[in-house]
Amino acid sequence: MPEGFLDNWDQYTGQGVYEIVFDPQSSAVLWMTFKDKVYRSADSGATWIDTGFPNAGRCEPNDDYRINGQKIAVDPANSNVVVVGTQVGGVYITTAGGGSWTHCTDVPAGGAGGITGICFGTDVVGGATQTIFAAAWGQGVYRTTNGGT
Numbered sequence: 001m002p003e004g005f006l007d008n009w010d011q012y013t014g015q016g017v018y019e020i021v022f023d024p025q026s027s028a029v030l031w032m033t034f035k036d037k038v039y040r041s042a043d044s045g046a047t048w049i050d051t052g053f054p055n056a057g058r059c060e061p062n063d064d065y066r067i068n069g070q071k072i073a074v075d076p077a078n079s080n081v082v083v084v085g086t087q088v089g090g091v092y093i094t095t096a097g098g099g100s101w102t103h104c105t106d107v108p109a110g111g112a113g114g115i116t117g118i119c120f121g122t123d124v125v126g127g128a129t130q131t132i133f134a135a136a137w138g139q140g141v142y143r144t145t146n147g148g149t
Helices: 006-013
Strands: 017-023 026-034 035-041 073-076 082-087 091-094 102-104 115-120 130-137 138-144
Touching: 006 035, 017 073, 026 073, 073 115, 082 115
Parallel strands: none
Antiparallel strands: 017 026, 026 035, 073 082, 082 091, 091 102, 115 130, 130 138
Protein backbone atom coordinates (compact mmCIF):
# COMPACT_ATOMS: atom_id res chain seq x y z
CA MET A 1 0.00 0.00 0.00
CA PRO A 2 1.10 3.61 -0.31
CA GLU A 3 3.53 4.90 2.28
CA GLY A 4 1.87 5.70 5.59
CA PHE A 5 -1.27 3.75 4.72
CA LEU A 6 -1.45 1.76 7.92
CA ASP A 7 -0.44 4.78 10.02
CA ASN A 8 -3.63 6.60 9.03
CA TRP A 9 -6.15 3.77 8.71
CA ASP A 10 -9.14 5.85 9.91
CA GLN A 11 -8.93 8.22 6.96
CA TYR A 12 -9.47 5.31 4.54
CA THR A 13 -12.78 4.09 5.96
CA GLY A 14 -14.95 3.08 3.02
CA GLN A 15 -12.01 3.38 0.65
CA GLY A 16 -9.88 0.78 -0.97
CA VAL A 17 -8.16 -0.28 -4.13
CA TYR A 18 -10.16 0.55 -7.25
CA GLU A 19 -8.05 -1.71 -9.47
CA ILE A 20 -4.58 -3.25 -9.82
CA VAL A 21 -3.12 -4.42 -13.13
CA PHE A 22 0.18 -5.97 -14.16
CA ASP A 23 2.39 -4.60 -16.88
CA PRO A 24 2.23 -7.22 -19.68
CA GLN A 25 5.98 -6.86 -20.25
CA SER A 26 7.05 -7.20 -16.61
CA SER A 27 5.09 -8.89 -13.86
CA ALA A 28 7.13 -6.92 -11.29
CA VAL A 29 5.50 -3.67 -12.50
CA LEU A 30 2.02 -2.97 -11.11
CA TRP A 31 -0.40 -0.09 -11.57
CA MET A 32 -3.02 0.70 -8.94
CA THR A 33 -5.78 3.24 -8.49
CA PHE A 34 -6.31 3.92 -4.82
CA LYS A 35 -8.15 6.84 -3.20
CA ASP A 36 -8.40 8.84 -6.46
CA LYS A 37 -4.70 8.50 -7.24
CA VAL A 38 -2.72 6.27 -9.56
CA TYR A 39 0.32 4.50 -8.14
CA ARG A 40 3.07 2.50 -9.83
CA SER A 41 5.23 -0.21 -8.31
CA ALA A 42 8.38 -1.56 -9.95
CA ASP A 43 9.08 -4.17 -7.26
CA SER A 44 5.99 -6.40 -7.21
CA GLY A 45 4.14 -4.10 -4.81
CA ALA A 46 6.77 -3.76 -2.09
CA THR A 47 6.82 0.02 -2.63
CA TRP A 48 4.49 2.37 -4.52
CA ILE A 49 5.09 5.73 -6.19
CA ASP A 50 2.34 8.35 -6.62
CA THR A 51 2.34 9.18 -10.34
CA GLY A 52 0.76 12.61 -9.91
CA PHE A 53 -2.53 11.57 -11.53
CA PRO A 54 -4.68 14.72 -11.83
CA ASN A 55 -7.29 13.35 -9.38
CA ALA A 56 -10.11 14.79 -11.43
CA GLY A 57 -12.27 11.78 -11.88
CA ARG A 58 -13.12 9.86 -8.71
CA CYS A 59 -12.08 6.24 -8.48
CA GLU A 60 -14.29 4.64 -5.84
CA PRO A 61 -13.64 0.97 -5.11
CA ASN A 62 -17.20 0.07 -4.21
CA ASP A 63 -19.14 1.83 -6.94
CA ASP A 64 -22.16 0.05 -8.40
CA TYR A 65 -20.41 -0.43 -11.75
CA ARG A 66 -17.11 -1.92 -10.52
CA ILE A 67 -17.71 -5.29 -12.18
CA ASN A 68 -18.47 -3.91 -15.64
CA GLY A 69 -14.96 -3.78 -17.04
CA GLN A 70 -11.35 -2.85 -16.80
CA LYS A 71 -10.54 0.67 -15.57
CA ILE A 72 -6.77 0.57 -16.15
CA ALA A 73 -4.99 -0.82 -19.19
CA VAL A 74 -1.28 -0.98 -19.95
CA ASP A 75 -0.22 -1.07 -23.59
CA PRO A 76 1.12 -4.59 -24.20
CA ALA A 77 3.66 -3.15 -26.66
CA ASN A 78 4.80 -0.15 -24.61
CA SER A 79 4.90 -0.13 -20.80
CA ASN A 80 4.99 3.66 -20.71
CA VAL A 81 1.48 3.92 -22.17
CA VAL A 82 -1.25 3.50 -19.57
CA VAL A 83 -4.92 4.44 -19.88
CA VAL A 84 -7.12 5.07 -16.82
CA GLY A 85 -10.89 5.43 -16.82
CA THR A 86 -12.66 7.22 -13.98
CA GLN A 87 -16.22 7.53 -12.72
CA VAL A 88 -16.85 11.20 -13.48
CA GLY A 89 -13.76 12.55 -15.23
CA GLY A 90 -13.56 10.32 -18.28
CA VAL A 91 -10.32 8.89 -19.65
CA TYR A 92 -6.70 9.85 -18.96
CA ILE A 93 -3.58 8.58 -20.70
CA THR A 94 0.11 8.68 -19.94
CA THR A 95 2.78 7.97 -22.52
CA ALA A 96 5.52 8.71 -19.98
CA GLY A 97 5.05 5.84 -17.52
CA GLY A 98 2.93 8.03 -15.26
CA GLY A 99 5.24 11.04 -15.42
CA SER A 100 2.47 13.17 -16.93
CA TRP A 101 -1.20 12.62 -17.77
CA THR A 102 -3.43 13.89 -20.57
CA HIS A 103 -7.21 14.08 -20.35
CA CYS A 104 -8.82 12.45 -23.42
CA THR A 105 -11.65 14.92 -23.96
CA ASP A 106 -13.05 13.04 -26.97
CA VAL A 107 -14.40 10.35 -24.62
CA PRO A 108 -17.33 11.50 -22.46
CA ALA A 109 -17.36 10.83 -18.72
CA GLY A 110 -20.04 8.18 -19.16
CA GLY A 111 -22.99 8.96 -16.92
CA ALA A 112 -23.47 7.21 -13.59
CA GLY A 113 -21.16 4.30 -14.40
CA GLY A 114 -18.28 6.35 -15.76
CA ILE A 115 -15.77 4.46 -17.86
CA THR A 116 -16.65 0.78 -17.77
CA GLY A 117 -13.95 -0.76 -19.92
CA ILE A 118 -10.61 -0.08 -21.61
CA CYS A 119 -8.61 -2.35 -23.89
CA PHE A 120 -5.85 -2.20 -26.48
CA GLY A 121 -6.00 -3.54 -30.02
CA THR A 122 -3.20 -5.41 -31.76
CA ASP A 123 -1.87 -2.87 -34.28
CA VAL A 124 1.58 -1.73 -33.17
CA VAL A 125 3.30 1.15 -34.94
CA GLY A 126 6.50 2.77 -33.71
CA GLY A 127 6.54 0.59 -30.59
CA ALA A 128 3.04 1.50 -29.34
CA THR A 129 -0.41 0.07 -29.93
CA GLN A 130 -2.47 2.41 -32.06
CA THR A 131 -6.03 1.19 -31.41
CA ILE A 132 -7.48 1.73 -27.95
CA PHE A 133 -11.12 1.19 -26.98
CA ALA A 134 -12.94 2.86 -24.08
CA ALA A 135 -16.54 2.18 -23.04
CA ALA A 136 -18.45 5.05 -21.47
CA TRP A 137 -21.59 4.07 -19.53
CA GLY A 138 -24.69 5.03 -21.52
CA GLN A 139 -22.60 6.77 -24.21
CA GLY A 140 -21.14 3.88 -26.21
CA VAL A 141 -17.71 2.55 -27.09
CA TYR A 142 -15.03 4.94 -28.33
CA ARG A 143 -12.02 4.02 -30.41
CA THR A 144 -8.80 5.76 -31.26
CA THR A 145 -6.54 4.54 -34.04
CA ASN A 146 -3.64 6.88 -33.33
CA GLY A 147 -2.54 5.73 -29.88
CA GLY A 148 -4.81 8.13 -28.06
CA THR A 149 -3.58 11.37 -29.54
